Each structure stands twice: as C-alpha cells, then as structure tokens.
Amino acid sequence: MSTIEFDNATKVYDDGTVAIENLSFEVEEGTTTVLVGPSGCGKTTTMKLVNRLEDPTEGTVYFEGEDIETLDSIELRRSIGYVIQEIGLFDHMSVAENVATVPELKGWDAEDIDDRVDELLELMDLPPAEYRDQYPTELSGGQRQRVGVARALAADPDVLLMDEPFGALDPITRENLQDEFLDIQERIDTTILFVTHSIDEALKMGDKIAIFDVGELVRYDTPANILEDPGSEFVADFIGADRTLKQLQVTQVRDVMHRDVPATYDHLVEAVTNGSATGTDGALVPVEPSDSTQTALSRIIQAGAEAIPVVQDGRVVGIATEEAIREDTSDRRQSHEVA
C-alpha cells in the first residue's frame, strides 16, 4: 500500500507562482523517497503538502488512503516527523525538552517520555548523561542536526519528512551523518520523504528518486535505473558527466563479488585470516558486502592489487575483482545503449 499518494496535485501561490503542476506519484510504505531538483523546482512545496503546511490548489493528496484535507491538520502533523535544514531547534529548551516536544503535545506519561528521550539520544550517538541537559546553542552543527532527527523520530511517526536535513553541514560531517542515518533508517522502518538539491545525496539515500524540473516530476525510479538510463537530457545533465562513477557508488560489492574464491586469490584470503590485512600502508583492506564498488575499486587501486577480499563478521565470504567491477559497469552501459 502506498502511504502517500499525490493525485494531480497543483499548487499555485497567492502571488501567482506555480510551484507544482499536475503532480502524480506514490510513495511506497517503508521506503526512502528522495525529491531532488534545482532550487525553485517545487520539491519543498511537494513535501509541505504532506504535513499540510501547504494545501494543494487543485488535486488531492492521500495519506494512508484518505484525502489529506479531511484529516485534522494538527493530529496529522503530530503523526509525521519533520526535520528542516535550519533544524529549527528550540533554543530556550534543553536537548531533552526539544526531543520530548511531540510526545508532550500528545500527552504521554512523563516516565515514558524520559525513556523515549534516552533511547533516541542513544540511537543518535548523543549519550543522554552528557547531552540531555545541554542547550542547542552549546552544540556543534552536526550535533544539532542529530537532535533534530531525534526530535522528529520521538513519537514514532509513520512518516518522516526531511527537508535538506544535512544541507547546512560541512562535507565531512554531512557524509558521516548520511552514513549513520542509512543505518538508522534500516532499524526504524519508517516511510521517509527526503528533499535535497544534491543528486549525490539523492543517489546515496534514496530507494526511489523523484527528479523535479521546474514544477514537474520528470523521472521517478530507483537510483540504479536512473543511472543506467537517464531517459532525458535534463536528467542526464543533472546527474553530470561522472555517471559511471556514480554507478559505482550505488552498486554494492555483493552484486559483483565471486562467492567461490578462485584458487589464484587464496593468498588474499590467507592475508585476512592471519590478520595482515588490517589497513596499514600498502596493505589491502577488505570490504564488506554492503560497501560500494567505488570503495572496493579505490582500495584495489590504492594497494596495487587486482582483487579485494569481501569480509562479513570476520569471515571471508567472497572476492571482488577489478575485472568483475569493470564488466558490471560496462554491461549496464551496453544494455542501455542496445536498448
């Protein structure tokens, strides 16, 4: 079942600006859907239709099968988590009070709220003993954003809306938070609608990507499909010239690795088993099945090797060769060119 459905939604602002026109698509339950496009393309407006910060001028938005305009907007918003770029933390409240906002509004018991706050701070890697009583202005940008995410998750929402949540962070913090969030996302099983202007972030975070041009949806598909076949010049331009590299980013090692290790690579397996492949200079650091082929390839090149062992829970589960990675990428390209 789709959690959110846009049916011919059009939003025209009072000043006549058309933000989105005849938008139709469905967000599947439990997935992360990323809305991406240049500024002013209507992606944020689309997201605000979901928690009714905006209502469509024409068309309908369905939330769990019901016309969203028949739902009480306050109740609706309390069941949807919301993270915005500027975070919007309440500076006069402690970290714990910020996280407790929606549970408080919903009238939870004080004890339940306390437990939930600790649980979430733990989840966001902010030890409660240290951070509960701090104020937002005492935190770094990355920590503030973590509190913002914890606050949005507090009342266990069915849907999480994230409007450029990592946009204001420096590149390193952003990447760390993205990785952590991917982890968290697997554990919370929430439908996520994520807005960004960065195609890299979209490819990294999304199960599905909705690419917007001014006011309209031009492509709605999985990252792999979009990279294989952009389908239009606009999408190809938006992805950029390094499409192949991006393809490496979204392909996981598990998709290209040989599960039966050829005898020629026995020495690599041995190196892992006797512990010499631990990451010191020149040594080949094994990858995990969930790592990207980009990581694998870069480690192969760095160590001057031809292949890299794939390790899961300390055990070698396969081997990824440079050749296999190359073939996988060119296969995908050819299959599209032939088609």
Add this chain to the structure above:
Amino acid sequence: MGFLTNLQDAWTFLQANLDQFVTLLTEHLTLVLVSEVLAILVAVPLGIVATRNDRAKAYILGAGNVAQTIPTLAVIALVFPLLGIGFLPALVGLFAYAVLPILTNTITGLEDVSEDTVEAARGMGMTDSEILRKIKLPLSLPVIFAGIRTSVVLNVGTAYLAFFIGGGGLGVWVIGGINLFQMEKVLAGAIPGALLAITMDSLFALVERKLGGEAGVNQQATTG
C-alpha cells in the same frame, strides 16, 4: 558654599525628616511599581495582538508613539482635567508613559523569533496558541524584559512630576525645594531617586542576563 556642604546639608535634612522621607519614598515606589505592573499587563497582550494583525499593529504602535511624544509634564497635565488631582491621576499618567517601551519590545521580540523555528513548531503539530506559549513568548522574553527595564528606569524619573497633580512622591521635596531655594531639600529628594533608578537598572540587567544566558538566546536586546 561648595557642593560637599550641600550634600552634608541634604544628609542632615534627610535625617531630620526621616519619617516624611519614608512616606514620600513609599509613595514614589508605589506609583512606579503599580503603574509598571499595569503597563506590563496591558502592553504584553497588546503586543501579542499587534503581531497577529498588521492593521491592529499600526493603530497600537501609533497610539503608543503619540503617548510617548507628548512631553511627560503634558501627560500629567492632560490627565488633570479628566481625573482631577491625587494618586489615581498620577498613576494613569505614569501608566500611559510606561506602556510604549514594553509594547515596542514585545512586538520586536515576537517578530524576531526565527521563521524556521516557528515553522518547525507548526510542522510538529503545535496549535497557534501552543506556538505562542511554548515557543514565541519564552524566546522573546529577554527582549520583552529589556523593554520593562527601560520603562521602569524612565518611570522612576517621570514619577517626580506626580507632585504637580498631588500624586506625592519624592517630587514633593525636589520641586518644593526648588520653589523655596532649599538646595538641601532638592538634593535629599533627587539623590535617592537617582540611586533608585540605578539600582533598578542594575537589578533588571542582572535578571535580564540570567534570562538570556539560561535560554542561550543570542538575541540583541533592543532597549528603546
């Protein structure tokens, strides 16, 4: 006759008339505090109304500005034909004068709360009144408080004029002393008032810093 001699005379005068001094000081303080509390009770809600409606804001700020432009003495004089003489008219005059700083700071404070914060609150499902109570008012408290501080300090000075319509207060000694060329009486009335204003100011500054520091709000206090 040097200034020091004057001070000594004033001290002697004060000690000789301590009972009267206490009465006048009490009157002065009562005028200031009562009019101030009334001004807060009126100005803060008015400020809230003003931020909700642009037309109301124009009227409210207009009225407040007019009240402030009229010279203090004229406010007192204007109240006289309406309410006669005594404590109440003096109170009304002081009240009218104390409202504006609080009103403007309430409006500025509420309007300075960042749009993002308000939108986050709305997006999380707060009603308008919850946004006001839980977000906007607490965040603008340091600015509102700065307005109250300005207003109180002004008020301590303005209250000297209450004498002209029989409102009592330290003005009785200052203006009476001027009329009679009794310098010790003028100073015995003026110096405690100055000290009172300075004390109030420091006290409020302390609370203000605590408010601002506690909330970690880096808003610039606009002291009108």
